[in-house]
Amino acid sequence: MPVERQNKRVQINNMEFLADILNEFWGVLGEMAPYLLFGFLVAGLLSVFISQKTVERNLGKPGISSVAKASLFGIPLPLCSCGVIPVGASLRRNGASKGATTSFLLSTPQTGVDSILVTYSLLGPFFAVYRPIVAFVSGLLGGALVEVFDKNGSRFNGDIEDPCGDSCGIPEQRTGNKLAQAFKYGFVSLPQDIGKALIVGLVIAALISYIIPDDFFTGLFGTGIASMVVMMVVGIPLYVCATASVPIAAAFMAKGISAGAALVFLMTGPATNAATISTIWKVLGKKTAFLYLLTVVISSLAAGFLLNYIYTSESIPSMPHAHQMVPGILENSSAVVLILILSYALIQPYFRSRTTRKAFEMSDAQELNIKGMTCNHCAANVQRVIEECPGVDEVTVDLTAGKAFIKGEGFDLKCAIEAVTKIGYSVA
DSSP, X not given: OHHHHHHHHHHHHHHHHHHHHHHHHHHHHHHHHHHHXXXXXXXXXXXXXXXXXXXXXXXXXXXXXXXHHHHHHHTTSOOOTTTHHHHHHHHHHTTOOHHHHHHHHHHHHHOOHHHHHHHHHHHOHHHHHHHHHHHHHHHHHHHHHHHHHOOTTOSOOSOSOOSOTTOSSSOOOXXXXXXXXXXXXXXXXXXXXXXXXXXXXXXXXXXXXHHSOTTHHHHHHOSSHHHHHHHHHHHTTOOOOTTTHHHHHHHHHHTTOOHHHHHHHHHHHHHOOHHHHHHHHHHHOHHHHHHHHHHHHHHHHHXXXXXXXXXXXXXXXXXXXXXXXXXXXXXXXXXXXXHHHHHHHHHHHHHHHHHHHHHHHTTTOEEEEEEOOOSHHHHHHHHHHHHTSTTOOEEEEETTTTEEEEEOSSOOHHHHXXXXXXXXXXXX
């Protein structure tokens, strides 16, 4: 009997542990849900009403003005560090200078209208304003450094044929109901892109909140350079989007990490990963890739130190609770709606993938295996560049399976492979 009692105690403890983790998870989800839902709506509107042509038209001239515009354009756009890569490559091919392209690649993944609103909900209004300002300044700094120290080939030489035309990059809807398109992007496509990372981020935040004692990191690293370096070492190799990184940063702050160290994580996590650096190396050159990394390191540490100084001198609470302005019933109902949206967004592609594969297996379509696609932006870019190839009648890209199905009479398969390769993906 003692063994049975021990097993029952273990089961009870496990249930209590799961219940506590779920409670932490739901608490953070409720705080951010109303703001994130509004962010999805605004992001959808931006995806429809800000065209890539507008961006390219303002980034085509060399000089600091294009660098500043590129950084400014990137702040509200809902592009993660993987989605921004093909956009940056397209901007470069369409005449943007190296400095402007670098500026766009730096500022865009750090923020987005959805992540700004989530930052407001979990970290407070000051942090929510400070974060996009830092993203703009870091983009401006990186672009300026490239303009000064990497003038060689500051303009795209045009030797490589652009397979994208005007269709690469930011989703650009030309026909149909724009409001419906905005809702589809904001509440289907964008949740598909960040849903998994967001759920993982919430789970990690819940585990940190439950397992790690309060002020643990203060005693371990203090509030100076050590904690910032640790957060940088964690953030640079980690692939995490700007929105999903916020609950993790909030959990770290609740356990003693300084606001400056949390900001370092929020900058380095979304702005750097292996795919981003390798693509910058390939498209813009090794010198620009080095300047890109140098900018992230310098700007994140400088911004972190300044933020800690402001928090200390102005006595700003380390964990402000902006969510107290939102009624509890609105938080809970928004959390339910957000869970339903994320569930649909994550499940729907698998059913669509099965239907797509069955339909094309019964046809004479050519199938390409494509590696490197991680979001709907990637799939849209792959589809558009293949459609530009001669003889292509129809293209369907299955993001879940990592495949492109191509139909057409005598289309140029070599063109399709080269077009996909030029925007940063590999084809088997």
